Amino acid sequence: MAFAGLDVGTSGSKLLVYDLEGRVVFRTEGRYAELGENGRRELNPKTVLDTVFKLLREAGDSCPEPIEALAVTCLGESVACLDDKGEALTNSMLTGDVRGIPETEEVIRAFGARSIFEITGLPPNELYGLPKYRWLNRNTDAVKRAAAILFYEDYVTFKLTGERKVSYTCAARSMAFDIRKMDWSEELLSFAGIRRGQMSDPVGPCEVIGTILPGMADELHLNPKLKLVSGGHDQSCAALGSGLADMERGECGMGTCEFLFTMLPGPMMTPYMMENDFTCIPYIIPGAYLSSLEVTTCGALKNWARDGIFESVKRRCEAGGQNFFAVMDEAAKEVRTDVLALPQFGSSGNPDLSMDARGTIAGLTIHTKPVEIYRAILESFAFQMYLSYGRLKKLGTRMESIAATGGGAASELTLQIRADVFNMEVSSMECDEAGTLGCMVMAATAAGAYPSLEAGIRRAVRTKRVYRPDAAMHGWYMEKFDRYRKLYEKMFDFK
Numbered sequence: 001m002a003f004a005g006l007d008v009g010t011s012g013s014k015l016l017v018y019d020l021e022g023r024v025v026f027r028t029e030g031r032y033a034e035l036g037e038n039g040r041r042e043l044n045p046k047t048v049l050d051t052v053f054k055l056l057r058e059a060g061d062s063c064p065e066p067i068e069a070l071a072v073t074c075l076g077e078s079v080a081c082l083d084d085k086g087e088a089l090t091n092s093m094l095t096g097d098v099r100g101i102p103e104t105e106e107v108i109r110a111f112g113a114r115s116i117f118e119i120t121g122l123p124p125n126e127l128y129g130l131p132k133y134r135w136l137n138r139n140t141d142a143v144k145r146a147a148a149i150l151f152y153e154d155y156v157t158f159k160l161t162g163e164r165k166v167s168y169t170c171a172a173r174s175m176a177f178d179i180r181k182m183d184w185s186e187e188l189l190s191f192a193g194i195r196r197g198q199m200s201d202p203v204g205p206c207e208v209i210g211t212i213l214p215g216m217a218d219e220l221h222l223n224p225k226l227k228l229v230s231g232g233h234d235q236s237c238a239a240l241g242s243g244l245a246d247m248e249r250g251e252c253g254m255g256t257c258e259f260l261f262t263m264l265p266g267p268m269m270t271p272y273m274m275e276n277d278f279t280c281i282p283y284i285i286p287g288a289y290l291s292s293l294e295v296t297t298c299g300a301l302k303n304w305a306r307d308g309i310f311e312s313v314k315r316r317c318e319a320g321g322q323n324f325f326a327v328m329d330e331a332a333k334e335v336r337t338d339v340l341a342l343p344q345f346g347s348s349g350n351p352d353l354s355m356d357a358r359g360t361i362a363g364l365t366i367h368t369k370p371v372e373i374y375r376a377i378l379e380s381f382a383f384q385m386y387l388s389y390g391r392l393k394k395l396g397t398r399m400e401s402i403a404a405t406g407g408g409a410a411s412e413l414t415l416q417i418r419a420d421v422f423n424m425e426v427s428s429m430e431c432d433e434a435g436t437l438g439c440m441v442m443a444a445t446a447a448g449a450y451p452s453l454e455a456g457i458r459r460a461v462r463t464k465r466v467y468r469p470d471a472a473m474h475g476w477y478m479e480k481f482d483r484y485r486k487l488y489e490k491m492f493d494f495k
Contacts, residue, residue, distance in 0.1 A: 001449055002026075002065040005241075005439025007234060008052060008074040008152040010034065010043070010094060010256065015055040016436040017063050020449055022460030024431075026063040028055050035091060039098035045080035045088035045155065052156055053220060060221030067223055069208075069447045071231035071439035073238075074152035076173035077129040081136070081146040086159070090142040092152075093132045095257075096296070096347060098355055100131030103138075107131060107175075110191060118269045119188065121172065121179045121280035121289075125353045128175035130192055137193035146198055154200040157228045161210035164200040168282045169232035171202045179282050179289075180267065203230045205284045206446040206453065229446040231439045232284055235259045235292065240284050241438030242403035242429050243461040245454055250399040252385070252418070252426075253434070254408025256299040257349070260385050262397040264289045276351040276391050284442065285453055291395065293388040294349030297359070298381050298408060301345050305377055310370060328374050329413040336476070337372035339363045340487055341380040350388040352492055360491050378414055379477075382421040383484040389422070401425040403463075405434035412467070420473040421481070430462040437461065 002025055004017045011034060017026040030051040035042040059067065078092040093099060104126045107116065116124045126132070137143035150158060151173075154166040171177040176188040182204070186196050203209070207230045217224040231237060239251040239261045247263045267289050268280050283290045306314050306324050317324040345359035361373060389399075401424055404415055409428050419426040431437045441456035450456035 001444075002063065002067050003440045003444040003447065003449065004059070004067045004070040005231070005237070005433075005436030005443070006052065006055070006070060006072045006156065007433065007435045007439070008048060008072060008156060009234065010075050013048065013052050013055060014433060014436060015059055016433055016440070017059060017065070017067055018437065018440045018460070020444060020459060022431060022437060022440075022462065025065060026059055028058045030055055034094065036097070041094040041097040042091035043078065043094060044091050048152065049155070049159065056220045056222060067226055068449075069227040069229050069443035071229040071443040071446075072153045072156050073231045073234045073435045073439050074156075074170065076170070076233050076235070077127070077132065078152060079129065079133070080150050080152065080155045081142040082148045082150065083145060084147040089145055090136070090140055093136070095127060096355060097132065098126075099135045100126040101355065103131035103134040107134070107191060111188070113274060114271070116175065116188070117274050119178050119180075119185050120175050121267070121269055121282075122175050123274045123277045123279070123353070124175065125277065126355050127353055129173060130175035130188060133174075133176075133192035133194060143193050148200070149194060149198045150200060153231050157209050158200070160212050160216050161228050162213055163210040165203045165207070165209045165230060166200040167230045167232040168202055168204060169236040169284060172281050173233055177202065179280065182282070205230060205232070205286065206442050208446050227443070227447060229443045231442060234435050235261065236281070236284055236290070237436075237438035237442075238405050238434040239290070239438070240441060240453070240457070241431065241434030241436070241461065242405045243457050244403065245285060245457055247398045248400045250402045251434075252402050252404050254298060254404060254406040254414070258295040258298040258381060258385070258408065260293040260389065260402070261290045262392065262399045264291050265396045268395060270395075272394065276388070277353040278350065278392060278395070284438070291392060291397070293385055293392060294353075295343055295381050295384045296347040296349045297343050297345050301343050301359070301377060304345065305374065309373060313370070325411060328371065329411055331371045332375040332378070333413055335371055335375045337368075337375055338480075339368060339372045339376040340480075340484055341373070341376040342488060342491055343377070343380040343384055344492065348492065349384070351391055357492070360487065362487060378411075378417055379421075379480075380484075381414075382418050383481055384488075385418075386421050386481060387485060387488060399424070401427065403427050403429060405429055415467045419467040419469045421477050423469045423474045425469070426467045428464045428467075430464045
């Protein structure tokens with residue numbers, strides 16, 4: 001038996017097919033270009049869908065076993081507005097798009113920040129969907145003309161099944177979803193000019209959305225009995241695929257942005273959480289709620305440094321057929337430096353969300369070596385998470401270890417720094433695509449192949465390596481973190 005997870009991301013999509021032991025039996029991926037300039041970040045929905053269909057066709061032609069069920073995970077907030085013929089009316093705005101900042105203030109004035117938070121579990125911010133949808137309605141006719149407004153999860157499943165259903169975890173990224181009622185807030189939707197009927201019906205985890213349409217099965221050469229199952233937001237699915245099933249375990253997704261998820265004692269929406277931009281979001285495991293910490297520039301900042309500060313090193317690596325980050329990690333492995341970096345290069349995550357922030361590199365002298373700057377950048381991600389986590393612990397979280405996923409988790413140096421700063425074990429996972437593995441577990445559970453999500457996790461999710469904290473390094477890092485915290489307090493709102 002084979003089950004699949006499809007990850008529709010910002011820069012590309014991936015389809016992985018697994019057996020019930022979590023072993024990959026087929027894998028394919030495709031890339032597409034982000035569009036926009038001057039702070040505008042967009043995707044063309046048709047380009048994304050064409051890429052997804054190409055991957056599904058490849059699976060239909062080449063996967064050694066027929067796929068029994070598939071679930072989709074996707075980037076958050078972004079929506080596709082479709083006309084009555086199912087064609088996209090405009091491009092989708094991405095999370096980091098600067099549009100929506102004035103609209104955020106308008107939403108707050110209309111409803112009050114506390115009220116929005118108590119309904120949605122999200123501190124009002126332009127990061128989330130509603131302000132962007134309001135901008136879209138104000139500046140285009142896409143919302144007014146749309147027969148359907150879909151996240152990329154339900155965009156794909158709608159095209160495959162004709163059914164419009166979306167997971168709770170995707171809907172929760174809209175800032176218009178009531179997380180107590182598990183349904184749309186029609187009052188918040190209407191502020192963006194959206195009618196309830198334009199949105200898909202929210203559904204819980206492991207719900208069968210429908211069977212693939214015969215025409216789609218023929219076109220894509222897929223199993224005509226293929227079931228499409230509710231998936232979720234990419235970070236939530238990655239948390240499931242890394243084994244996050246109790247309060248003692250956290251999950252850190254390391255990519256272009258970095259999310260750290262911890263389980264809350266229950267649904268919580270307090271003034272303290274608002275002050276620190278802490279979320280309360282429904283999790284895939286029924287009855288569980290998560291809070292997330294975010295650093296918005298991790299992978300992007302590493303790429304900026306590679307292409308700018310370390311351009312000559314990058315050229316030498318390319319000429320020698322070496323991986324730049326592997327070379328720099330090895331050079332920085334034994335380095336200790338007083339250089340400090342604040343990673344808010346253009347945007348900022350917790351505890352002060354902003355899409356218009358500035359970063360800092362401090363402590364430089366004429367004797368500073370480039371590799372010290374590189375290490376300081378890696379340390380900055382850990383320090384920023386640790387700063388936010390220190391505040392989050394007051395909510396009663398009990399995280400004792402961290403599972404690391406995503407592209408950044410391939411760096412052994414990054415994971416050792418994280419273990420030393422947090423003074424807890426950090427694990428890399430055997431599967432390098434936790435989001436699709438989480439989707440597979442949901443698809444197989446929905447099909448009855450696992451008796452429960454927890455049973456699926458125990459069977460399919462495996463640890464690759466455990467990084468244990470070094471007591472001496474933790475002590476050294478706590479002294480350096482004290483300087484980081486003081487620098488952050490002085491400079492986080494620098495413009």
